[in-house]
Amino acid sequence: MGKHILLLGAPGAGKGTQSKRLASEFDLEHVTTGDAxxxxxxxxxxxxxxxYDTPREYMESGDLVPDDVVNEIVKTALQEADGYVLDGYPRNIEQAEYLTEITDLDAVLYLDVSEEELVERLTGRRVCDDCGANYHVEFAPPEEDGVCDDCGGELIQREDDTEETVRERLTVYHKNTEPVVNHYRDEGVLVEIDGEQTPDGVFDDVAEVVEDA
Incomplete structure (x- = not known):
């Protein structure tokens, strides 16, 4: 049976990157509420x-999608997975309590990154408008400025990656999700990882925890 891993961290902490590597390395399903x-x-x-009448309106306004909608999406995804890395959920205490009801976790990891580093990472992100590939103007630039290496599509800055929206997202994160981090810390199950290392350094620390889980 596959392991059940929860990866926590603010927007831009590297959850997506590390989750994908974990999923590949340990043959787990990468479950992200964002993709769903x-x-x-x-x-x-x-x-x-x-x-609002659609999740899109919540996302474009920077508001969080209601728990009831997110919970249904997550429950279905976890039930269909043998083992998983859960990324981007739970976002508040109510979701954390719901998660406890529907599954057992083998490890809970938190990627710790400073606020200014998060802003720099998020505002520099560029996404291919055609194939969805991710780039960063500083950390992972394309070979040709504004053009996707994979398919030649146009690279755009998503609406939720402008500085104003990024800082709003971080404010919402601190209000709603930091209590989740503290919840798992109080339970004694939270493993904190230095998220400001190189991606390889972060992954080495994360993989070590998962192997021992």
Whole structure:
């Protein structure tokens, strides 16, 4: 049976990068609410009586998608996976308690990165408008400025990667998700990783914890 790993960290901490490597190295499913929500961003949720009628409207406004919608997406994804790396969930205490009800975790890791480093990382991110490949103007630039190495598509800055939106996302993160980190820390299960190392250095620390889980 595959391991059940939870990776926590602020937006830009490197959860996606490390989760993908973990998934590949340990043959786990990479479960991210971000991908699931983007895949379902135009889902009609008008019957749930929320402020907006689709997840897209929440994402574009910088607000968080309601727990009930996210919970259903995550529950289905975890049930379909043998082992998994969960990335981007839970985002608040209620989701953390829900997660405890639906699954058992083998390891909980937290990538610790300073706020200014997070802003620098996020505002420099560029995404291919065609194939979705990720680049960074400083850390992982394309061979030709503004052009995707893989498919030649145009590289764009996503709306949620502008500095104003990034700082808003971090404010929301601190308010809602830092209590989740403290929750697992209080339970004595949180392993803190220095997220400002090189990606390889971070992965070495993360993989060591997962191997021992």
């Amino acid at each position: 929500l983007r895949a379902n961003k135009d889902m009609d949720i008008s019957d749930m009586d929320f402020e």
